Amino acid sequence: MKIEPIGIINTPFKQKEGMPIQPTGGTGVKGCIEVFSGFIEGLCDLEGFSHIILIYRFHESEGYNLKVKPFMDDQLRGVFSTRAPKRPNSIGISVVKLNKIDNNLVFIENIDILDGTPLLDIKPFIPSVDSPDEYKLGWLKGKSDKISSKLSDKRFSNE
């Protein structure tokens, strides 16, 4: 499968440690996507949506383990039950706020993404599609309200 970045995500987070682990933790943090010139026309009609789904590459995550200690836990968990950046295919997704589009620049807010991240796709966030009414949280039960204040540590660094 051929994967080619459509742009670069610029954010204030220059290193993997000490940054928010999810968009809720990056509330108010602003960034800007630079969409490559060949894809600008695809941004039409996007500005009406308040939230967009970014699909990107965890470009600083090399290798993976099938069991990991996620940021929100100290027990080993199956990697697919976590949002850990080191995964078999290093694809990340984040729902972020869309503030403005100016030609090839997409201004976003509520970011948990590392500076320089290669963007693979943008999709509009559609609640009736992307958000079920009822849910269960598995190992994260009782912990998910703390996600917004949790910062990353060194557990997924490449050292």
Place this chain on the structure above:
Amino acid sequence: MKIEPIGIINTPFKQKEGMPIQPTGGTGVKGCIEVFSGFIEGLCDLEGFSHIILIYRFHESEGYNLKVKPFMDDQLRGVFSTRAPKRPNSIGISVVKLNKIDNNLVFIENIDILDGTPLLDIKPFIPSVDSPDEYKLGWLKGKSDKISSKLSDKRFSNE
């Protein structure tokens, strides 16, 4: 970027036309993911979550246009403001219900995915992370409640 399927999604939808265009349209439709043996350990702890995010390849979508007529509209829209399957990087995401895991088999429900689709990643759905409280819908305003009854037509076929 190296992308390698971690499994195959088996569903009742054998052809692209006439299937639901989003998971809400596939309510009650059941399927089964066959996770390849090398990745089974990564499924640990996933069963506690009621909903999972599947990231997959639109394997029957070749090529793309930057402006498309999405299933929900008859006007040309920028591809990134739509969920059209033909996109610069043919990556799809769906939030589906998780019913049961049995070794390498992940039984799912509420599916809008074509049979035989290569699976790239599974992530737990976490509402506080994946679902903003307030939103605007852009060109889909007033139309999104019809998504669940809309079926795909031939507009993204490869002919």
